[in-house]
Amino acid sequence: MFAVPENTVAAPADLSLAHPVRVARELAADRTSWAHLLRYDPQQRFTELLDRTDGQEVWLLSWLPGQHTDLHDHGGATGAFTVVSGTLTERVIQHRTSEVLHTVVAGQSRVFGPNYVHQVHNDGPDPAVSIHVYRPGRARMTTYEHDPLDGLRGT
Numbered sequence: 001m002f003a004v005p006e007n008t009v010a011a012p013a014d015l016s017l018a019h020p021v022r023v024a025r026e027l028a029a030d031r032t033s034w035a036h037l038l039r040y041d042p043q044q045r046f047t048e049l050l051d052r053t054d055g056q057e058v059w060l061l062s063w064l065p066g067q068h069t070d071l072h073d074h075g076g077a078t079g080a081f082t083v084v085s086g087t088l089t090e091r092v093i094q095h096r097t098s099e100v101l102h103t104v105v106a107g108q109s110r111v112f113g114p115n116y117v118h119q120v121h122n123d124g125p126d127p128a129v130s131i132h133v134y135r136p137g138r139a140r141m142t143t144y145e146h147d148p149l150d151g152l153r154g155t
């Protein structure tokens, strides 16, 4: 335990400086800020840009059962996503060779760094909602195919 001087001023809560998981989690908890934007689109995964600054983009996504991304990276970007409701499955390609599946339930988050290759699915019976943070935003994405024998190949 330590004493805080009386003249201490709390630093402003600048979310652009916070860890991307914190940004995603705080927005996930602040449903009133995005609930009016949420849609479910049976034709394609729903995406809505919630915030864009010089260094960051924040997106709201919804996933009906069966909807998924392609296998992709986010170039040199780092980021995170938090599942708000439902369950998502993340398929991660490690070292360009092996695959790992992560089940991400509501309240859980995943973090990624540059050149991270993954694919996200809603394999469950219920719709899912997630919030994604990318730094920087507008990073160039590459899509891939992964074959256990031939490895990772850009498409």
Ligand SMILES: [Fe+2]
Binding pocket: 072, 073, 074, 118
């Ligand atoms: Fe991604």
